[in-house]
Amino acid sequence: MIKKLFTLGLALVAFAGNAQQARLTKQNSASLSKLGGVTPPSVMATTNLGFETWSGGNPTGWTTLNVLGATCATQYTTSPGTGTSSLQLTTVSCPSCPTYGLPTKAGVAFQFVPYVGQPTTLSFQYKTAVAAGDTGSILVTLTAATNVTGQAGFSFEGTVSTWTTVTVPFRYANQANSDSVNIFIASSDSGVVTGLGVGRPVLGSKVYIDAIALNTAVGIQTIYTYSDYVMFPNPAKSELNFIIKDTKAKTVEVYNIAGVLVQSFIIENERTQIDGNNMSSGMYFYHVKDANGGVLHTDRFTVTK
Helix, strand or coil: CCCEECCHHHCCCCCCCCHHHHHHHHHHHHHHHHHHCCCCCCCCCCCCCCCCCEECCEECCCEEHHHHCCCCEEEECCCCCCCCCEEEEECEECCCHHHHCCCCEECEEEEEEECCCCCCEEEEEEEEECCCCCCEEEEEEEEECCEEEEEEEEEECCEEEEEEEEEEECEECCCCCCCEEEEEEECCCCCCCCCCCCCCCCCCCEEEEEEEEEEECCEECEEEECCCEEEEEECECCEEEEEECCCCCCEEEEEECCCCEEEEEECECCEEEEECCCCCCEEEEEEEECCCCCEEEEEEEEECC
């Protein structure tokens, strides 16, 4: 019943340069992206780190084995950790999972989305009913140009019947800002995350998760994502990045809280970047516009110096 923090040696990639584990990381990432039907990072994903939004029995923005007909992810509303619902992840039989590099007994939920920054800690709420000999896990991996820059993780064992809040520090290989984050949760690790054969999958093992947060020195750094619009990071300090899939989108205009136009940028190759160095701390609004000046999308962000 003792929970164990992932050590550097049990992470997906050994920062000391373990080539075998590095290859495993890329292999698992490729398998998971195949399961999700996208090439990471998936700009179609949403954060939904509190598991409040569900669609078709699946948490919005997350890829789970539910898409294979192996219902491992269910909405837990009886006594959620925070809000109105949490994620209940259960190890189930999944005959088609080996096609995607996963064992035949598994419970998996993950998302791979754009993210820029270096969070200091990972926090979340959890409770468990993991069978004896089995081990669940959560692992958050930050990458830059497909190279791992930092990780934070935690393993689950035994039964924890009440919601417990955990904060885990990130470990970094270098000072490079990430461009993507992969959040991976398993009710039975089975070596899927570590590649070291930790734990044996047992049908019925359960992990309950809620209120996942990537915490920075200035607070929680949120990833804002939409079906056609991705904005990160928020809060911003020196720059704000946009990935915009809407082919009608041509420009991004930024306004301060008084409604004064601050900056305007042209979207090129579905991307644009806003320089925040000359922007004062505070809240800003932006409009994504088409060639005729029509507003396609509006949202807000915060600059924190």
